Amino acid sequence: MGKTLIEKILAAASGEKEVRAGEIVFARPHMILSHDNSAAISKIFFDMGAKKVWNPSRVFIALDHAVPPPDWKKAQNHKIIRNFVEEQGIENFYEAGTGICHQVLPEYGHVIPGVVILGSDSHTTTHGAFGAAGIPIGRTETASVWALGETWLKVPETIKIVLNGRLQENVYPKDVILHVIGRLTADGASYKAVEFHGDVVRSMGISGRMTICNMAAEMGAKAGMVPFDDVAREWFDSLGITQYDIVLPDEDAAYEKVYEFDCSQITPQVAKPHKVDNVVPVSELGEVEIDEALLGTCTNGRVEDLRIAAEILEGKKVAKGVRLLVYPASRKVLEEALSLGIVEKIVKAGGEVAVPACGPCLGAYGGVLAPGERAVSSANRNFKGRMGCSEDTGIYLASPATVAASALAGRIVVP
Amino acid sequence: MILDGRIWVLDDDDINTDVIYPGKYTYEPFGPEEMAKHALEDFDPDFASKVEEGDIIVAGRNFGCGSSREQAVTSLKFAGIRAIVAESFARIYYRNAINQALVVIDCADASRFARKNKEKVHGSRARIDTENGRLEILGEEFSFVPLSGKALEIFDAGGLVEYTKRRLASS
Incomplete structure (x- = not known):
């Protein structure tokens, strides 16, 4: 029996030859993302007795949640983060105004296919648009990853969502994913990885893929992913990124469930x-x-x-x-x-x-x-x-x- | 660990982290005691003033869905909540709770029983044996799968801060 995308990605991230759904692995992230919560995370980090982040080139911080700061306390929050970034030599820091973490991280080349992106933000699932696994975690866990460079993860079962058909003229990726969430419900993918397949996904640009992977969080998914293809390749080419391993799910991968949608029938949702x-x-x-x-x-x-x-x-x-x-x-x-x-x-x-x-x-x-x-x-x-x-x-x-x-x-x- | 506490029945599914701890407070530099004053504010505005040390929450499906904000765990913990029993938990919330050593119990039968008999159960007492996976409400016994493996190791250390501290010290 073949492997799902998340099984392959978590095997690579944990240095194992192969892993199966249900196993616990220690995964090392390609990047760990945080934002305005980085000040609070840094406090927990020091409470843990940590002194230096395990690898400053793997830490990504973008200021985005209170920009520009509406009061001095939130301005001070940013200041604490800037000081931390300076002191720790964090290499991937993006100032307030650069943009939202989930947009900035791929734009500046910090995601590649087949890797794990951990993030202290529930919409870290967005990075699945690039054939990676974006897995959201909490603040304490992020502090622990800063200190240790890894965290434990259960390899999830995978739900395959096949989006077939052709979208009507006034229907967009957001309508499609809202329709899917309406059918699968708010915990329909709880603890599971989601793979998006089908004609609609293949013809969807990176932007739309980011929308559907972002919203996978609203079904409770641990990760929402679009397998790497020519659309992704073109996007990486446009950034001049060519050094990566292509990781794809096997044809005979074991999915927990498969849902097929005829998207031609979907109207604005x-x-x-x-x-x-x-x-x-x-x-x-x-x-x-x-x-x-x-x-x-x-x-x-x-x-x-x-x-x-x-x-x-x-x-x-x-x-x-x-x-x-x-x-x-x-x-x-x-x-x-x-x-x-x-x-x-x-x-x-x-x-x-x-x-x-x-x-x-x-x-x-x-x-x-x-x-x-x-x-x-x-x-x-x-x-x-x-x-x-x-x-x-x-x-x-x-x-x-x-x-x-x-x-x-x-x-x-x-x- | 044996817990014995008064029950709050939160009779809803998908109780999200925005109603547990509103987004407008997430970037206020509050300490945990201040966070506790806003616990469940947009679900039950009276909760924070009436909750007592040792209380236990029983809720429905997908408890803690939405934002990864950890204050949704911290605020309840410092408000005095010692355990949350739910039909199911959202993934990030469940991890956050273990990382802060707050007892979270997946027990669909107990959740359904409590919601069905809400009038009698709300305010009554629950007895929980975390190691043996036993839970008693109004004389009814329920069983659940106790924590094990890595999650138990982190919980037993007193949470992820202590766990990481030990790992750093031993490396």
């Missing part, structure tokens, strides 16, 4: 408050007026996402009483969107373009909701209180196209 698996077609949602439209974040903040939204917004105005907040996923994304005229279209339509960062997705600063308000968002979570206020608020998750069309209409509409 929306996840209603307060659970990500509370998914319906936008056409069946009924009347939902909105106060805020959030475009961007690590889920849908890439050039492709902004371009789709800009095409819808071009020459029009955001509805009265609606604020359209735009958070590009990185400075590189913003620069490209500027040079392509995308930003101009968004701003002229009334969009408020912010510094590349996490923004109001996690409700820690700017762009939060007031009591009684509703938002349509291209981010990944709609939990109660997620965007800073829990008093009679509601977040509806959708594609960038649905977000843009809804911003114009003042209510959630099919793009």
Whole structure:
């Protein structure tokens, strides 16, 4: 019986010849990611009696969660991190404004196929788009990895999700993954690795693959992965990265479950408050007026996402009483969107373009909701209180196209 | 370890880390006692003022899903919670709990029984034998798989901080 992608990746990361689902291994990461939580992690690190990180070239830190810092305490948090980076000689540090960790890490060449990326952020699954295994862990565990260079992991079973068919014109990777989550539910992939296969995935660009792997976290997945192919190869070529081993799942790999979807039937989808698996077609949602439209974040903040939204917004105005907040996923994304005229279209339509960062997705600063308000968002979570206020608020998750069309209409509409 | 504590039945599935510990506090430099004041704030605003040392939570499926924020464990631990029993746990939450040596018990039967008899179970006492995998609620006995292997080693060390400290000291 053949091996799944995660079995091969974890074997390589733990120096074993082969491993099987259910085994415990000690995995060494290609990169360990953290962000604004690095100050808290550094405190735990020193509490452990550690003095130096095991390998400063394997530690990645990007400041993104409170950017620019809304108050002095959060500014001080960044300062503690900068000092730590300096003192430890951390080689992969990205200043506030460079972008969101999950966008910056691949953009600057810190992921290659077939490796383990550990991250102190639940959306570390995003890096599966590159044929790697992005595995989220907590702060204490990250501190321990900084100290020891490894952590224990159970080799998970794998769920194979086959996305077949051809997407309708107004349907995007976000709609596909929301539909999948609606069917599999919020714990449908709990403790499991997910492999995405099928025509729809093969013809999907890196940006869309990052969206579906990012959202795999919302099914409880330990990792969500797209096996390496020519699309990934082209992406790595464009960065000048050619030194890597190609790791692919075997044809006869043992999957715990296989789900097939005919994506030709999928229409634009929306996840209603307060659970990500509370998914319906936008056409069946009924009347939902909105106060805020959030475009961007690590889920849908890439050039492709902004371009789709800009095409819808071009020459029009955001509805009265609606604020359209735009958070590009990185400075590189913003620069490209500027040079392509995308930003101009968004701003002229009334969009408020912010510094590349996490923004109001996690409700820690700017762009939060007031009591009684509703938002349509291209981010990944709609939990109660997620965007800073829990008093009679509601977040509806959708594609960038649905977000843009809804911003114009003042209510959630099919793009 | 034998635990005996008052039960809170949290009658829901997918209780996520945002309602356990809201995102707006995640980058505030709070100590654990301050975190405890916000425990479960967006699930039950009265929880933090009524919880007592030694209390035990019984909840539904996929407890702790969402963000990897560890404060969702720390806040409950410092609020006095000694164990969480659930039908199932989200993966990162489960690891975070073991890393902080908070008892987490996967026991679908006990969870379903407690939710079905919520009126009687809420506020009653649970008795837990962590080593032998035994749990008693209102005279009903339930069994669960006790921690073993690497997870038990970390838990027994008092959490991952102590475990790592020992490994660093021995290397």
